[in-house]
Amino acid sequence: MQDIERLVGALADIKRLYAKEPTELFLAEYISPVVAATPQAxxxxxxxxxxxxxxxxxxxxxxxxxxxxxxxxxxxGEVITKEIVDYILYAKVKGCSMQGPEDPEIEYLNVLKGGRL
Structure with a gap:
C-alpha cells in the first residue's frame, strides 16, 4: 500500500511541476476552408x-x-485567408512545429502563379 501512495504522490508532483498553465495552451477555432481548386490540380x-x-x-x-x-x-487548392494567416502566425508563436511548406520558417507560402490554374 505504501508503494502505491508513493507512486500517487510522485505522479502528483510531476503534474504540478510540468503541467502547462491554461493560458499557455493552444486556443483554436475551426476555420472553414474556401476551396478554389482540386488539391491535385x-x-x-x-x-x-x-x-x-x-x-x-x-x-x-x-x-x-x-x-x-x-x-x-x-x-x-484552398484560398489563403487573413484568418488562416493569423492562425499560422499564432501557432508559430505558441511553438507549433509547422510541417509541409517548402519554407521551413514559413515566412513564405507557395501559391498558384498568377492566381489561377
Missing part, C-alpha cells in the same frame, strides 16, 4: 513563393500542417 500547377502576408487571397499550392496534432491548416 493546385499541387501540380505552376507556383510562386510569396511572403505569407502577401499570399492572402491567393490559392495555396502546398500543405501547411501544425504538429501536434498534424491536421492540415491549409491544403493545395
Amino acid at each position: 493546385a499541387f501540380y500547377a505552376e507556383a510562386e513563393s510569396l511572403p505569407i502576408r502577401a499570399a492572402e487571397g491567393r490559392i495555396c499550392s502546398e500543405f501547411v500542417m501544425c504538429y501536434p496534432p498534424g491536421i492540415p491548416i491549409l491544403s493545395p
Whole structure:
C-alpha cells in the first residue's frame, strides 16, 4: 500500500511541476476552408513563393500542417485567408512545429502563379 501512495504522490508532483498553465495552451477555432481548386490540380500547377502576408487571397499550392496534432491548416487548392494567416502566425508563436511548406520558417507560402490554374 505504501508503494502505491508513493507512486500517487510522485505522479502528483510531476503534474504540478510540468503541467502547462491554461493560458499557455493552444486556443483554436475551426476555420472553414474556401476551396478554389482540386488539391491535385493546385499541387501540380505552376507556383510562386510569396511572403505569407502577401499570399492572402491567393490559392495555396502546398500543405501547411501544425504538429501536434498534424491536421492540415491549409491544403493545395484552398484560398489563403487573413484568418488562416493569423492562425499560422499564432501557432508559430505558441511553438507549433509547422510541417509541409517548402519554407521551413514559413515566412513564405507557395501559391498558384498568377492566381489561377
